[in-house]
Amino acid sequence: MGDVPDLPYRQASPAGGAPARSVPTFPGCAGAGRGQPRHFAALDLGTNNCRLLIARPQGSGFAVVDAFSRIVRLGEGLAATGRLSDEAVERTIAALRVCADKLRRRNVLLARSVATEACRRAVNGADFIERAHAETGIRLDIISAEEEARLAVLGCHALLEPGDGPALVFDIGGGSTELVLIDTRHSPPRVVDWHSAPWGVVSLTEHAGGGQDAPARATSYARMRALVAESMAPFAGRLPADPVRPRLMGTSGTVTTLASVHLGLDRYDRAAVDGLIVPTEAMRDISLKLSDMAMADRARFPCIGTERADLVVAGCAILETIMDLWPAERLGIADRGIREGILRRLMGNVNP
CATH class of the missing domain: 3.30.420.150 (Exopolyphosphatase. Domain 2)
Known part of the structure; x- marks a missing residue:
C-alpha cells in the first residue's frame, strides 16, 4: 500500500510532556482556525484491547468527544511462540486504522499512543510498532510496567x-x-x-x-x-x-x-x-x-x-x-x- 502521511497533530513524548516532534497542521485539523475547540487524544493498545479516547478540557477535568474500543487479542499465542502472530497483527492494524481516521476527523492538538505488555514481551514488538506507524500514521510508545501502573492510578484515583x-x-x-x-x-x-x-x-x-x-x-x-x-x-x-x-x-x-x-x-x-x-x-x-x-x-x-x-x-x-x-x-x-x-x-x- 502507499505511504501514509503523518497524522495532523503533535504526538507526545514518552515522558508525556513536550511533543517528540511537531507535525504540520492542515485545514480542518489541529490548530486550523481560532475559536475551534482543541482536543486531546489517548490511545491504549493492550494485549487484548485497543482503546481510543478523544476529549477536550472542561473545568478541572475533560469532556469526552469521541471514543473507540475493540477486542483485538494482539497477544494471542504470544506465550507459546514469543511473537505477535500475523493474524493478531492484522486485527490490530485494522483497529488502528479506525483510530487514525477518528484522529484525522477531530481537531486534535496533542495525542499520545501507548502499547503495553504484548509489545514489551514479543520479539517482533518493535517491528509491529514500525509497521503500525507506516500503515496508519500512529506512533506507539511501548511503555514500562511502572508507567502503565502510574497512568492507571492517575486516571481512576x-x-x-x-x-x-x-x-x-x-x-x-x-x-x-x-x-x-x-x-x-x-x-x-x-x-x-x-x-x-x-x-x-x-x-x-x-x-x-x-x-x-x-x-x-x-x-x-x-x-x-x-x-x-x-x-x-x-x-x-x-x-x-x-x-x-x-x-x-x-x-x-x-x-x-x-x-x-x-x-x-x-x-x-x-x-x-x-x-x-x-x-x-x-x-x-x-x-x-x-x-x-x-x-x-x-x-x-x-x-x-x-x-x-x-x-x-x-x-x-x-x-x-x-x-x-x-x-x-x-x-x-x-x-x-x-x-x-x-x-x-x-x-x-x-x-x-
Whole structure:
C-alpha cells in the first residue's frame, strides 16, 4: 500500500510532556482556525484491547468527544511462540486504522499512543510498532510496567472512597496485572509501592486455562490461582500487615464485566458501572460461579458474551487473589484508567 502521511497533530513524548516532534497542521485539523475547540487524544493498545479516547478540557477535568474500543487479542499465542502472530497483527492494524481516521476527523492538538505488555514481551514488538506507524500514521510508545501502573492510578484515583488509610489500585490487563499501593493524603496520590505480575487474562488463559467438565474446570481454576498467588507473593510480603480500613479499586475489563453481572445488566452501561462500589464477597461469589460454568453458559451473560467467555475465568482468578492479599470489604469499580491518565498529563491537570 502507499505511504501514509503523518497524522495532523503533535504526538507526545514518552515522558508525556513536550511533543517528540511537531507535525504540520492542515485545514480542518489541529490548530486550523481560532475559536475551534482543541482536543486531546489517548490511545491504549493492550494485549487484548485497543482503546481510543478523544476529549477536550472542561473545568478541572475533560469532556469526552469521541471514543473507540475493540477486542483485538494482539497477544494471542504470544506465550507459546514469543511473537505477535500475523493474524493478531492484522486485527490490530485494522483497529488502528479506525483510530487514525477518528484522529484525522477531530481537531486534535496533542495525542499520545501507548502499547503495553504484548509489545514489551514479543520479539517482533518493535517491528509491529514500525509497521503500525507506516500503515496508519500512529506512533506507539511501548511503555514500562511502572508507567502503565502510574497512568492507571492517575486516571481512576478520583473514584476512590474517602479515607486516610492506604489504598490498593489494580489493573488486570491481557498480558499482565499492575498493582499500586498509594497514599491518598497527597494530590495527586503518592505511589508507595507497585508490582507488575506477568499474568493477565490472555496469558493466564493460554498457560493454565481449559477443562470441559466440572472437575477439569476446578483443577484449571486452582492452577490459575496458584500461579497468580506465586507471582504476587513478593508484593504481598511488602504490604502493611494490618491496614486500617483498606480501600481497593480495580480498573479493567474484568472488574467492569463482573460488576455488570452483579447488577444483572442486559447490556453494558458505563454510567451504572463507573464508580460503583461492590462488596468483595459478592465479587467472590460471582467469580466462583463463573469459574464453575461451561463456556457456553458464561457466554449467555449479555455483558460477557462469546468474546469474553473464555477469558473471564482467568480474570476471576486474578481478582480473587488480589482480594486475598488486600482484605478490603468493598471493591471500587472504575471504567477509566490509562487513557484518562494520559489525557490528564497532556492537558496539564497534573505534573507529568
